[in-house]
Amino acid sequence: MKQKMVVDDPVAGDSRLGPPSDPETLLEIRDLHTYFHVMDGTVKAVDGVTFSLKRGETLGLVGESGCGKSVTALTIMQLLDMPPGEIASGQIWFDGRDLLQLDSDDMRQVRGADIAMIFQEPMTSLNPVFTIGDQISEAIVLHQHVGKKEAWVRSIDALRSVGIPAPERRVKQYPHEMSGGIRQRVMIAMALSCNPKLLLADEPTTALDVTIQAQILELIKELQARTGAALLLITHDLAVVAETVQNVAVMYAGRIVETGTVEEVLLGPTHPYTQGLLNSIPALHKRGQELDVIKGVVPNPFRMPPGCKFEPRCPYSCDLCRTSEPELVAVPGRKSHSRCFLQTHEGAARRGDFERAAGSTVRGVMG
């Protein structure tokens, strides 16, 4: 039984039509719903996601496995298999056009040229039977309308721009002849070869060693700054987000539960899930001290709780949380939004407890 909440300042919902008013907004996703129809029912992988990204801005989409962050990126690129997947509703405004209204030819023009994506597993994202020169050139020929020779030259340049040594030699090699770090650089080179306006990076460093991860993150940062492309970085690692992006959106069970600048969210979380994630970071605890744990497990997608999806695991929940789902509301005095009753006048009474606990998280991070 959902009660319509009086919200302080709701984020623009599905009632708005037409492109975003601010010309600086490159990507705006409104109330996106992506479902998967499987044998046991329907999984609502993305269930009402709304956020936006300005030109040149960087945003981190954070969450654990199953929260819907990868599906969101794949929906933007429209790379999902349509049965069993279904984009049930929503709008994806990119550079003044709703991508969900485009036909497949137009979308193909956008993909690769305006929006590029790099994936987690560089081994499986590169075709093993083609040289990397072939693979990079393919995109260039398609989107930049040049001949093969010229595309080849541009491929070598692309490899050089991501710091791959001896690019003239590398360009003729096959993916299996390279290590994970180099392959990931190749993927980045491919993604940036057509000067996209938006780069989607889906867990780009999770499969890499930590020193290679450092290389790749530094590379992404440098390239992003140099080309001015916007970056949507998807990861489960809060530390990666802290170092790489300006803004964060935290996802849980197919919804965004908190957004804000990276300082706001990591130093002063407004949602108990974010606070829980921060508390679980071992480095914030002394050796021998018991780790704070988010009790329980992620809800079964076929048996979601009726109210707030995080409520069963939340230390601050109450009856209201069990029956109604909170909306994403603005947090006064900050650029953040939070999907939690604690930030509304209903939850004002319990906010004190939460802020005290969150404060100790901040101290932990500082110390």
Added chain:
Amino acid sequence: MDDDPKALIVESPAALEELLTEHPDYDVQLESLNQWQLSWRRFKRHRMALVGAVMFLFMLVVGVVGPVLMPFDKNSLVPLDQVVNNGRPPMLVPYFHPFGETQELQYDVLTLVINGIGLSLLISVLATVISVVIGTFVGCVAGYVGGFLDTFLMRIVDALLALPLIYLILIASRFLGSGNWFTVMLIFALLGWLQTARLVRSVMLSLREEDYVDAARVAGIGQMRIIFRHLLPNAMSPIIVAASLSVAGFIVTEAFVSFLGFGVDPATPTLGNILSGAQEAIGAGNWWWAVFPGLAIVFIVLGVNFMGDGLQDALDPRAKI
């Protein structure tokens, strides 16, 4: 389910964990289960597998019971007054010979086919069982132990694979008597294990790197027990599929071998030598002589293949209920 918390029953520990997250105060019970019931449930889900199982079982019953009810005796000839020169097709003689009659010797095609099914199945199933047992054993040893033994065994396999089937049957016939179904079955078994050995070996090679095998070694569990308790059961899926393909394969192989005259003596009918006898007759228009045995072959092969598919999934405890 929301009404009486005490009546909550869930199927799996993972589901129990989820439910307890939401309602820590509920008294949740695990559904009591029986692995065989689960396997049966999974098997039933596969409609084609059920169809296949029915087909195959039907043929088995026909093959076992049929020859008892309608025995084939090459000496039984139809009385002279009913001799017809070219044999009669089905439907003209609806009651006595539903599959028609053959020419000359005037055998009832139905009797022929029933006995043929019986013997063909006997040969195929027996050969499959023997060849799978030998092949699995050799493949296990070669795959798990590795090293020189593996190389040695696999070179033997390679060498034997080069031998032509018909030739071997001929040679064996010289010593064991020609036209003997047992000889044919034995040759099939002795050549059939080669493919299974290769398959099982490659499955073993990948399985032995599994973590749970390491866990068993670290606990001090012996090699033999590892092979039989850890590796073999997880290799069952491909082995079962291979076995079912094997049965189908032997049916067809027997058919062509007997058809060519190198197989079983027509004194004891098999699906193959019936076809052999039917060669001329087809030219004379006696289509029923070849069609019914041919249909029987197709029926068995399809049934076995569908069933094998379903068995593979049903026996895998990982498959969703």
Added chain:
Amino acid sequence: MKGMTQATMSDNQPAPAASAVAQGGAPQILLEVRDLKTYYPIYGGLLRRRVGSVYAVDGVSLTINRGQTFGLVGESGCGKTTLGRTILRLEKATAGSVAMDGQDLLAMGGKELKRMRRRMQLIFQDPYASLNPRMPVSDVIGEGLLAQADAQNGWAKREVRDRRVADFLEAVGLRRDYTRRYPHEFSGGQRQRIGIARALSLNPEFVVCDEPVSALDVSIQSQILNLLSELRNEFNLTYLFIAHNLSVVQYFCERIGVMYLGKLVEVADTDDLYEHPRHPYSVALLSAIPVPDPRVRKKRLVLKGEVPSPANPPSGCRFHPRCWLRERLGNPEVCSTEDPALRDLGGGQMSACHFAEQVSVEAAQEAASRQSAIDTVAV
């Protein structure tokens, strides 16, 4: 510990030979590894001759005290997993010695080795691969008990085994009636608990944890780490904790060994390592760890190039082609000609660098500030 009876816990555990619990005096050495080498042959050519070796572990020496939690870190190809497996006799050592409680593990065989196995166990990384999908939990845990049954512990009897299995399920936070279930019915976190119960049911003293939380979600990681801590205290365990996540290792381990290309390059108590690392690779590794605090805008020290192949390690110091300190010192010749030994720098900190005394975080910061991720030169 929930429901564990004293009887079950101390169930016929043979008093470890020649070692009483340390009485606040000198710590006792449980495991001593000396110059351990594990090489894998590479075959090639027409005649399949041995053309080379993979030097997975190339002369590692370390000691682990009883009750200690020793962390082993390093990146892919450094040999940390191989080292753990070689100690447990899952891989064949090429040279060197491993002594547990004074007894030479590598020389053992047959029955003696089998009995020794009871004292050292392994927890795996991937909870989805470490349990045989065709065996119910009672067998997954019980078969080890059966293999190690003897007259003393009575594990040959089914009721004894079943009770012990249920006891250990409870000890790791699962329900006793899970014994007849199959692994696929459990979640990832639950499966990892089963793997832990399996390892502990034999009452080991020494447990190698091979990346036990890497494959788990962050919120489950904490649960499992807490469990491992609890069990460590309850059962007096000694852990060799292999991991690549340095922040987890910092929290969980007292002493850390850093490996690179088959060798230990630094060994130190955790706090010493994180405050003043004394090997250029350790510095780079620590610098690479992302920190969840956005105000820390440090310039990362980015190592050039890739990790070389363990089949073809560089001459002299294995790290020299990528070493920022060497570059800073003007490429001294000794780095490329002589392989530095792991030497004691005092206070329990050891480093394998000719110029360990000149390694400092400030020097690293300075080197980092002059770097670009794009200008990484080939090595």
